[in-house]
Amino acid sequence: MSGLRVYAIPFSTNVERVALALGHKGVEAEVVMCDPADREPIREVSGQDLVPVLDDEGFVVADSSRIIEHLEERFPDPPLFPADPARRAETRVFVDWFNRVWKVPPNRIEEELDADAPDHVLIEALAAEMRASLALFEELLEGRSHLLGEELSAADCAAFPFLKYGLWLRDDDDERFHRILAEHLALDGGYPRLEDWLRRMDDRPRLAGVIVHPPTGRR
């Protein structure tokens, strides 16, 4: 065992990012599977409530993107960032865009649905932004097998756990965030390169012990 510990909750998109990164690097870690209703162990180790959290022999990192950067430093081979500085910067720009821009509409829709009187015009505008992003991903995959090139990168690990809901949603998955992703990212056969990438990504190794939606129950 590597001495790494990953704090997780079942079916977490951000935990799956780290699980894919560790799977790619062939690094094992102990998974501390937490109850989503009891954040105490997560708070105790990291001082905040969100997963994933990585405990690397006492060095604690929260936030999936920061964790992946840390893993890259600790276990550089095989890499998740290109060696070329410009392409490495592009990878960071993509991950930052995905986190700060792409993720906003689904999160905002979830918030709006919680409001006393949801603004359905706003929800439709946000949903249209989500649908429009599918064409971008399809174009990024034109002539190459991964989002930013031939090799798997941190960009693929960041995006896959969210985009996969456009292809698969389990009937028994009642997490509203997942349903929002599934509803507004539905590929419906219109994005062949993206669909092929999702299937290849889904076949990749992941850290054992992390719970992601299994292939059964796909639509």
Ligand SMILES: N[C@@H](CCC(=O)N[C@@H](CS)C(=O)NCC(=O)O)C(=O)O
């Ligand atoms: N920016 C953080 C976001 C982490 C996050 O939102 N994690 C979710 C699970 S995917 C969580 O713990 N949510 C709290 C909750 O469900 O109560 C990251 O990338 O790791």
